[in-house]
Amino acid sequence: xxxxxxxxxxxxxxxxxxxxxxxxxxxxxxxxxxxxxxxxxxxxxxxxxxxxxxxxxxxxxxxxxxxxxxxxxxxxxxxxxxxxxxxxxxxxxxxxxxxxxxxxxxxxxxxxxxxxxxxxxxxxxxxxxxxxxxxxxxxxxxxxxxxxxxxxxxxxxxxxxxxxxxxxxxxxxxxxxxxxxxxxxxxxxxxxxxxxxxxxxxxxxxxxxxxxxxxxxxxxxxxxxxxxxxxxxxxxxxxxxxxxxxxxxxxxxxxxxxxxxxxxxxxxxxxxxxxxxxxxxxxxxxxxxxxxxxxxxxxxxxxxxxxxxxxxxxxxxxxxxxxxxxxxxxxxxxxxxxxxxxxxxxxxxxxxxxxxxxxxxxxxxxxxxxxxxxxxxxxxxxxxxxxx
Numbered sequence: 076x077x078x079x080x081x082x083x084x085x086x087x088x089x090x091x092x093x094x095x096x097x098x099x100x101x102x103x104x105x106x107x108x109x110x111x112x113x114x115x116x117x118x119x120x121x122x123x124x125x126x127x128x129x130x131x132x133x134x135x136x137x138x139x140x141x142x143x144x145x146x147x148x149x150x151x152x153x154x155x156x157x158x159x160x161x162x163x164x165x166x167x168x169x170x171x172x173x174x175x176x177x178x179x180x181x182x183x184x185x186x187x188x189x190x191x192x193x194x195x196x197x198x199x200x201x202x203x204x205x206x207x208x209x210x211x212x213x214x215x216x217x218x219x220x221x222x223x224x225x226x227x228x229x230x231x232x233x234x235x236x237x238x239x240x241x242x243x244x245x246x247x248x249x250x251x252x253x254x255x256x257x258x259x260x261x262x263x264x265x266x267x268x269x270x271x272x273x274x275x276x277x278x279x280x281x282x283x284x285x286x287x288x289x290x291x292x293x294x295x296x297x298x299x300x301x302x303x304x305x306x307x308x309x310x311x312x313x314x315x316x317x318x319x320x321x322x323x324x325x326x327x328x329x330x331x332x333x334x335x336x337x338x339x340x341x342x343x344x345x346x347x348x349x350x351x352x353x354x355x356x357x358x359x360x361x362x363x364x365x366x367x368x369x370x371x372x373x374x375x376x377x378x379x380x381x382x383x384x385x386x387x388x389x390x391x392x393x394x395x396x397x398x399x400x401x402x403x404x405x406x407x408x409x410x411x412x413x414x415x416x417x418x419x420x421x422x423x424x425x426x427x428x429x430x431x432x433x434x435x436x437x438x439x440x441x442x443x444x445x446x447x448x449x450x451x452x453x454x455x456x457x458x459x460x461x462x463x
Contacts, residue, residue: 138266141320142278147220148196148251149314151270152204152227152241154189154212192269192313193217193241194325196352198248202241203325203352204312206232209239217243220276231355234459235295235363237327238348239312240355251314254321256300256344259283267304267326267340269313279305281338288341289422293328296426299341300324306340315342324348364431365457367397368404370421377409381442386419387411390441402439402452409442429457 191208195201202217209215215227227241263283271277281304288299302315306329315324324342354361369392378386390408393400404410410418414437418424431437433456440449 138264138278138280138318141266141316141318142268144320145251145314145316145322146268146276146278147249148194149220149268149276150193150195150202151218151273151276152191152193152202152208152312153216153218154191154209155214155216156189156211157213190270190273190309191311192309192326194251194312194314194322195248196251196253196349198250200243200245200248201230201352201356202227202243203348204239204241205325205327206234206237206239208312209241215241217241219245219249231359231361233351233355233361235361236343236347236351237294238325238343238351240352252321253345253349254317254323256323256346259286259300259317259323261285264318265302265304265323266316266318267302267306267310267313267342268316269306269310269326271305271307271309273309277310281305284339291328291330291341293341296347296429297422298344298347299327300344302340302342303338304340305338306342310340362433363429363457364433364435364454365397366399366402366404366428366437366452366454367394368392368399370410370424372421373409381409383409383411383442385411385417387442388418388421388424398452398455402450404439404441404450404452405443407443410439411442411447412438412440414438428454 189208189210189212191204193202193204193208196203209229209232212229215229216224217227218224223245225243225245227243230240230242232239261283265281265283267279267281269277281302283300284303285301288301289297291297291299293299300315300323304315306313306326310326311328313326314322315326316322323345325345325348326340326342328341330337330339330341351361368390370388371391373383373387373389377383377389387409390399390404390406390410392406393404410424412418413424413427414431416427418427428437431454433454435454436451437454438449439452440447442448
């Protein structure tokens with residue numbers, strides 16, 4: 076009887092041990108990704124950037140490869156302006172000048188410096204940066220990551236998108252892989268590279284917080300990428316890249332109460348910026364269509380009163396002698412469609428008109444009072460920002 080109890084006890088413990096071993100093997104298969112059994116000591120499991128693989132035990136452990144691929148093409152931009160200090164009225168007095176002649180002190184010259192960043196877009200030496208970085212500059216210097224410094228020439232600017240194109244002539248310039256900003260997704264990891272506060276090249280990391288941001292009052296044509304990667308003064312004109320090292324944006328602005336990063340930064344999509352660059356290189360400027368109207372959204376009361384279910388835009392002002400006035404458009408008109416396309420937002424109307432070539436005719440359907448009219452306007456060339 077005692078032997079039987081001993082055997083029974085032994086069998087129970089053997090079965091318990093087998094159950095624990097099976098459970099351990101099952102959990103091990105779930106916790107360790109396939110293929111990891113071939114790892115050598117010291118190796119780490121990770122998914123490749125951009126591979127699309129995901130899981131609770133996978134992820135990028137370093138962005139060094141992406142930075143090494145793109146950072147050499149990000150430059151520091153120093154824009155200087157020299158201006159004279161007003162002299163004391165006594166120094167301009169004829170009697171004073173007669174006694175002191177050439178010994179009279181001359182007005183001192185002062186210099187202001189603006190700091191920013193830029194991206195070398197190709198090995199021909201064309202650089203994208205922000206227009207506000209080089210505004211009113213007398214001299215512009217570019218410093219590469221390897222320490223080389225050279226004066227840059229302004230090819231052209233586009234204040235409507237706050238973009239500018241510079242050119243430098245130098246051997247051995249780095250290139251940068253260009254991404255497709257139309258394919259980015261909210262939540263994608265991005266890196267911002269620039270020269271904040273003149274510290275030297277700095278990399279910050281975040282995600283894409285939003286796309287297609289408009290009506291921010293930063294530029295005329297807004298379609299910004301929003302990111303929480305730190306963008307500070309000096310980062311303007313720098314690169315926004317993907318985790319696998321492709322340029323998708325030019326860092327442009329931040330929303331901040333303190334002047335520093337608060338996690339809301341904006342970059343111009345590279346698809347838009349590259350198109351602007353090519354036009355500036357080709358023409359020295361951007362040619363856009365223009366009608367000469369100021370429009371605003373319809374109020375809910377007007378929509379209800381007019382029954383415009385699909386909306387429209389109300390003409391708030393018309394430039395005297397402009398294409399809209401010549402076509403017979405007046406303030407108070409409600410534009411329903413442009414070129415046959417329904418129009419419900421001023422920004423939508425601007426983008427449609429500016430996409431037309433100067434000299435083209437466009438059909439304008441509008442509501443005036445309770446009557447609908449169709450007019451034809453000849454598109455003119457959009458004048459510089461300071462002349463509007």
